[in-house]
Amino acid sequence: MGCELRNRVEAVEPYRIDAQGMHHRQLNETIRAALSAGYREIILDNVNGQRYIGAGISTPAYIEINGVPGNDLAVFMNGPTIRVHGNGQDGIANTMNSGTVIVDGSAGDVLGYGMRGGRLFVRGDVGYRVGIHMKEYREQVPVLVVGGRAGAFCGEYMAGGVLVVLGLDRLPGQPLTGDYLATGMHGGVIYLRGRVAEHLLGKEVQMFDLNDQDWKLLGGLLDEFGNYFGVDAAELKKDQYTKLLPVSHRPYGRLYVS
Amino acid sequence: MRSLLPPEYIVRIDQDRCRRCGRCVRNCGFGALSFEHSFWHRAKELFQGSTEDLQKVIAHVEEYVPDRVVADNRKCVQCHYCVTHCPEGAINIEPNPLAYKANHYWLPHYQKNIVKQAESGGMILTGSGNDKPYFSYFDHLVLDACQVTNPSIDPLREPMELRTYLGSRPKALEIEQDSDGEPVLKTKLTPQVKLEIPIVFAAMSYGAISLNAQKALAMAAKECGVLMNTGEGGMHRDLYPYADHIIGQVASGRFGVNPEYLERAAMLEIKIGQGAKPGIGGHLPGEKVDEEVSRTRMIPVGSDALSPAPHHDIYSIEDLAQLISALKEATAYTKPVGVKIAAVHNVAAIASGIARAGADVIYIDGFRGGTGATPMIIRDHVGIPIELALAAVDDRLRQEGIRNQVSLIAAGGIRHSGDVAKAIALGADAVAIGTAALIAMGCHVCQQCFSGNCSWGIATQRPELTRHLNPEEAGQRLANLLRGWALELKEILGSLGINAIESLRGSRLRLRGVGLSEQDLEILGVKPAGR
Incomplete structure (x- = not known):
């Protein structure tokens, strides 16, 4: 495979990799080689838990994954778009700088940890500590949209960016998120479809109603979500939404004495 | 009040x-x-x-x-x-x-802190390292020298090798012959970074210290062929020319970490813990996040920079292995990845796990290690001395046959080249110096680093104060210090009758304990003086 990739190509056709039985190191090496050979569209078949796909890749590219990618998908990634036809695992978009990840199924814990830019859309449910320590910097404002439910400590330490939890396909009585929602949050915004019980909230945040600006931002994200997953965004927009904002940018300002 | x-x-x-x-x-x-x-x-x-x-x-x-x-x-x-x-x-x-009225039990600083807390209800914040009168093992270890037999060497006239490589080593080298019968190395070596002197500068972030101080460290690192460390604060563009001599730290806040940053650094370090504050996160207050700090950390001006106590993607050794691998994948296996931990009770088992997780370097920071800011109660009462931690880790890794997989950096209270030599004899590949480097730049250890008011222009972002530190001059002072220590190390090697620092590494037979208990000696793996 390496030899074949040595010649730079004017890539029009996608490069297909059968990941069956491949070690993650070999798979990622092949992806890097395909990119440096000039391919800009890569299709990975039979992916079954291989980790770090897209790690640190700064080349613009479209990577389609058939199967279940392993932990740390798109870690440190900077630019590419990854579409997962399947479920994802833990740590997707870990410390991601820019790019887009779209997961058709559900995904695991600690998604978007320290994410500084880019977008992550998950159609289904997600695990614990999702959107933890998301941040933003100037024009880089990360977006994380969860179609289903989120586990506990969602949006913990959040310092920037936009986190949306839609809670679709819930069984009756299932809460939108787990407890300690947005604990330690000191920047950014969280939108919830519906409300959560007060006792689920971290002490640093409060629930607010949406204003026109919120609707503009959220409306765009719902349209995008609808496009990716074939959900009727207009229907989603009819629902009630709540906004979570940190009450203080300095939740830990008065703890110390010198 | x-x-x-x-x-x-x-x-x-x-x-x-x-x-x-x-x-x-x-x-x-x-x-x-x-x-x-x-x-x-x-x-x-x-x-x-x-x-x-x-x-x-x-x-x-x-x-x-x-x-x-x-x-x-x-x-x-x-x-x-x-x-x-x-x-x-x-x-x-x-x-x-x-x-305060003299009292052998209610010492002035206890009284002072009680009054402060009674007036504020807060945690006492401090900077620098543990200054309490704990026992120093370095001060109870002495080095050997040659007399008559096995003669000593004069370093002024014979070559002395201080060069040290940081990185993982193979267990053995496999050599094959090429078609001409010439030997060729078959073993694939993993990436290494070169140190001309077995000393690196400890991680001190831009934010905790001024850009002028970081520049001084970078200049000295380049001049002396060693490394400085960004700390958890990103790499300012003024440091790019020195990037070959910079360790890029990845800590729990992931500040300033993007693919470009990972690409630039000579080596990467996952920061788990710090000797001055084991198990404690960091918190750069918003007042210190000015335009330049904001740009380097990639966070908005004036916002608090919270480094959580744990990395929330690391709850186990397996998770640590995952971040190590992610960093290696993101940099295509081109540079060593180290892990920094504080010296705590189970440090040997932890270090073994880190080595098995695929780290190339383990940095162990003892309880005398410094900080820009930490609750004093943590700085002064948590963690163990580096000498004991280092000996325990080196022993454990040897016993398990994995010592070659990692380089060890020892830190936390290295005050002179004698401490360096003793640490290396106890098993370190290199040491890191933080407080000593700051003192070389002018610091008088007033321990107010957290205040942002440092008159020496080191631990401050106030422009009228950072002006006090001339990076060229401070860099020269640092380079001079390293030169002085390097000369002394060569003298020590010569007196030991060896001509390479490699020969001292882990050679605890060249150490003796003075006034140490049997148990201390056993942990340190050294004999008492006279034996």
Whole structure:
């Protein structure tokens, strides 16, 4: 495979990799080689838990994954778009700088940890500590949209960016998120479809109603979500939404004495 | 609430020597010195508008005493910037003998902290390293030397090798022959970074210290062929020219970490813990996040930079292995990845796990290690001495047959080249110095790093103070320090009759303990002096 990739190509056709039985190191090496050979569209078949796909890749590219990618998908990634036809695992978009990840199924814990830019859309449910320590910097404002439910400590330490939890396909009585929602949050915004019980909230945040600006931002994200997953965004927009904002940018300002 | 804290120091200004140049008044970061405007104050008081008033003012002019420098003793932290820079040598700072009544149990700093907390209800914050009188094992270890047999070597006339590589080593080298019968290395070596002296600068972030201080460290690292460490604060663009000599740290806040940053650094380090604050996160207050710090950390100006206590993607050794691999994948396996931990009770088992997780370097920070800011109660009461931690880790890795998989960096209270040699004999590949480097740049260890008022221009972002530190000059001081220590290390090697630092590494037979208990000696793996 390496030899074949040595010649730079004017890539029009996608490069297909059968990941069956491949070690993650070999798979990622092949992806890097395909990119440096000039391919800009890569299709990975039979992916079954291989980790770090897209790690640190700064080349613009479209990577389609058939199967279940392993932990740390798109870690440190900077630019590419990854579409997962399947479920994802833990740590997707870990410390991601820019790019887009779209997961058709559900995904695991600690998604978007320290994410500084880019977008992550998950159609289904997600695990614990999702959107933890998301941040933003100037024009880089990360977006994380969860179609289903989120586990506990969602949006913990959040310092920037936009986190949306839609809670679709819930069984009756299932809460939108787990407890300690947005604990330690000191920047950014969280939108919830519906409300959560007060006792689920971290002490640093409060629930607010949406204003026109919120609707503009959220409306765009719902349209995008609808496009990716074939959900009727207009229907989603009819629902009630709540906004979570940190009450203080300095939740830990008065703890110390010198 | 009215403060009942007595001043700790008394600033005495010799008014006969003082020529009122005002340098001390302008330079004090803590605002402890000011001019007493005796003339104008009095004149304003006297002159209310009438002719008689004017005459009174004129009479005052005749007895006028020029403005003088006065000190607010409560604000002085004894950083000695004014003392060092007063051109007339007119300033003296003494401890205030009447601050607290003498007591062998209720020592002044306990009393002081109780009063502070009674007035504020907060945690006592401090900077620098643990200053409490714990036992120092370095001070109870001595080095060997050659006499008569196995002669010593003169380093001034014979080559001495201090060069050290950081990275993972293979267990054995496989050699094959090429078609001409020449030997060729078959084993694929993993990436290494080269140190000309087995010393690196400890991680000190831009934010905790000034850019001028970071530049000085970078310049010295480049000049001496060693490494400095960004700390958790990103890499400022002014450091790019030195990137080959910079360790890029990845800590729990992931500040300033993007693919470009990972690409630039010579080596990467996952920071799990710090000797001055094991198990504690970091918190750069919003006031210190100015335009440049914001750009380097990639967070908005004025926002708090919270580094959570744990990495939330690391709850196990397996998770650590995952971040190590992610960093290696993101940099295509081109550079070593290290892990920094604080020396704590189970450090040997933890280090074994880290080595097995695929780290190339383990950095162990002992309880004397410094910090920009930490609760004093943590700094002074958590963690174990580096000497014991290092010996335990080196033993454990050897027992498990994985010592070759990692390089060990020992840190936390390395004060001179003797400590360096002892640490290397105990099993370190290299040491890291933080406080010693700061002292070389001017720091007087006043421990107020967290305040942002550092008059020496080191632990501050205030432009009028960072100006006090000239990066070229400070860099030269650091390079001089390293040169001095390198010369001393060569002397030590020569006296030991060896000509390479490699021969001292883990060679605990060249150490003896003085005044150590049997158990201490057993842990350190050294014999008592006389045996």
